[in-house]
Amino acid sequence: MTNGLDFNTPIHLVPGVGTPRAPIFERLGIRKAIDLLFHFPRSYQEVSQCQSVLELQEGILATVVGVVVDIDSRFRFDGHSSVGVLLAVDGGGYVRCTWYNQPFRREAYARGQRVLARGVVKSSGVAYQMRHPEITLLDPDEPPPEARPRAIYPLTEGLTQRMLSSAIEAALPLAQNIEEALPAELRQNAATLLKPGSAALLAIDQALVQIHQPVDMAQAHAARLRFIFQEFFVLQLALAMHRYAYQHERPAPSIESNAMIHTRILNRFPFRLTDDQRKVIEEVRADMSRTIPMNRLLQGDVGTGKTAIAQYAMLSAVANQHQAVLMAPTELLARQHAKKLHEQLEGSRVEIALLVSSMPGSEKRELLQRIAIGTVDIVVGTQALLSEQVEFSKLGVVVIDEQHRFGVQQRASLRTTRTAPHYLVMTATPIPRTLALTLFGDLDVSTLKQRPPGQSPVQTYVLSPGLMERWWNFVKQQVQAGRQVYVVAPRVESDDEKEILGAVQWWKQLSEGPLQGLRVELLHGRMESQHKQSALDRFTQGAIDVLVASTVIEVGIDVPNATVMTIADADRLGLAQLHQLRGRVGRGKYPGFVGLIPSATAVGNSSVGSSKEHEQVPQTKRQVEGQQSDSDKIQWLEQFAKIQDGFELAELDLRRRGPGEIIGTRQTGLPEFRIADISQDEQVLMVARSLAGQLIDDDPQLKSPDHSRLLRQVVAKHGKLMPVGDVG
Ligand code: ADP
Ligand code: MG
Secondary structure (H helix, E strand, O other): OHHHOOOOOEHHHOOOOHHHHHHHHHHOOOOEHHHHHOOOOOEEEEOOOOOOHHHOOOOOEEEEEEEEEEEEEEEOOOOOEEEEEEEEEOOOOEEEEEEEOOOOHHHHOOOOOEEEEEEEEEEOOOOEEEEOOEEEEEOOOOOOOOOOEEEEOOOOOOOOHHHHHHHHHHHHHHHHHOOOOOOHHHHHHHHHHHOOOOOOOOOHHHHHHHHHOOOOHHHHHHHHHHHHHHHHHHHHHHHHHHHHHHHHHOOOOOOOOOHHHHHHHHHOOOOOOOHHHHHHHHHHHHHHHOOOOOEEEEEEOOOOOHHHHHHHHHHHHHHOOOEEEEEEOOHHHHHHHHHHHHHHOOOOOOOEEEEOOOOOHHHHHHHHHHHHHOOOOEEEEEHHHHHOOOOOOOEEEEEEOOOOOOOHHHOOOOOOOOOOOEEEEEEOOOOOHHHHHHHOOOOEEEEEOOOOOOOOOEEEEEOOHHHHHHHHHHHHHHHHOOOEEEEEOOOOOOEOOOOEOOHHHHHHHHHHOOOOOOOEEEEOOOOOHHHHHHHHHHHHHOOOOEEEEOHHHOOOOOOOOEEEEEEOOHHHOOHHHHHHHHOOOOOOOOOEEEEEOOHHHOOOOOOOOOOOOOOOOOHHHHHHHOOOOHHHHHHHHHHHHHOOOHHHHHHHHHHHHOHHHHHOHHHHOOOOOOOOOOOOOHHHHHHHHHHHHHHHHHOOOOOOHHHHHHHHHHHHHHHHHOOOOOOO
16 A cells, blocks of 8 residues: 555554654544544635735735845855845836855756745845745746645644644555545535435545645535535434434324314413414424324423423324323423322313422322323423333333433433334423434424514623612512512522522512512422422412522423513523513513523622622632633623523524533533534534434335444444344
């Protein structure tokens, strides 16, 4: 093979690397010669073009092309010498090149010779000079070289661009021997879908050469496109295979909600469904009527009315003599769901049961038995509990509400033996479309965008210390007008060092201070279950004016009479959390108001609300704590305050922080991309997804020899997504 390298040549044997530098390459994951080929540039830099004399600047490196018009040399008494070459530069003007103590230069050039000179420009006032420039001889009519993009690589300490690019150059001939994983037809189809009439995506050998050594940027883009597509395509294949296997493993019960059942369910709703809700219900209805298990994600911003869809799915299962499960992330939310179902189904024979960890053991055992023999129709409970050993008699549908953790592995699995249930996963965490497709390529996605009528706008304010007194007065007015109020603190107890006031302390200070005389009560995650529930119940009934809470109330809580929410240390919460919290107000006919108190406001030391003389918190201490400066944090809150739409916020957040951060990389199962960027390459992702789906429909297990290399890549990169049995 060319220059003695093969794919597996250890990195230290690659010319120019050597044993001492090998560990530095290994730090970048480059262990073998072939790894060099797949260490892709992070960007390109145009290597400087030739300049005209007018463009030259003192002290700046430049390249000129010109003809030698004069040569002179001087010798001095002390033995030093200098050679000068005057160039008539293309486009007019002169540059003088000089060398000291290099007498051979005198003979190296001749008048009339065309040369390219590269060096740092000096201006002598009269003319431009280059001292000791690099000279390249040119043929008389040779055009000046075009600018070329030069690859810029991700580096690590101890490695320079030059070292890396020369090692890559040495390995580049290996590109000719790499097997092509993408069939030619697929490369053509992808290119056509991306841009009708365009040539096929580059073959692997050409793409490798062009990504490292493009002649122009068009070549570099074409090469990157191929690899971006490949990366998405391999992931989408893995997801499509997962989906195919799941759909064909075991059949689901066909749940037909005929016209009569359909109308009977709709009549149970106390409102007219929105068009969006109707559309999603039709999607769910069609899915559930089939014997392929439904696997649908319902995304809808806070308040878009997802519960109605869940209720529809469950009631249609029950109407078909099947059981339904509704899982919620917190006990509070599970109880709220159970209560609403009871209200909605009053007078019907549907048996609803609540399964939560705080219930007595004997009661729980009895309930589990009733579920197993099928006398319970709908089970509502917390996810943790239901994922354990609950046996169902005839499970038809599983609804998972407020699912925040994603990735294929995280999906709660509940299976009955003979048949697979239909799954409906609901989330309000606004996930940008590209991210949803990446994570859930194997799920069908429905989206609720429209808001039900009767909800009111929510205004968000960032509260500066000077505004606090007015804010609490406003809160009092709202209570006097009959409304209710939340105050949320991210922590239960204070942390003096970080100057965070806990919910407990807020409750004390508010009820003794600015909100004295109102019915102020406390709710937080460390309270006993029954106390939590009773606080929430009384708030729901209007027996409490102000509920001071930790973030336990974040998801799902629905008290339409609550109109104001104050969020302390707001910048300590993630964007999705803030948005969820904000969704607790403006749910009824009254407009909502949210006040965000930035942590820097330091209401901490002084008492709540006496803010006229607010203390200046030393800047440095806070800045050490977080990466963001206080002004950044406040700006971010201001931006959040302006944007109402959860999806718009999520897109913004995706750009600002990158996908991993948004839902926490570790728990997402979000794959790492080498070259693709889901916030920029959406169109390629869509094409990859549709072609992957087609390919798996034709060859579900990639058994055809044409697909064997693809299968190998799928297993190597995403083996954990694959159903056991398909691997190997
Ligand atoms: P989320 O999507 O946040 O779970 P919910 O299902 O809790 O939203 O609905 C938010 C509020 O809107 C609830 O009070 C619910 O009763 C009400 N709602 C839902 N759908 C409609 C509708 N079509 N018309 C009027 N109100 C509705
Ligand atoms: Mg909800």
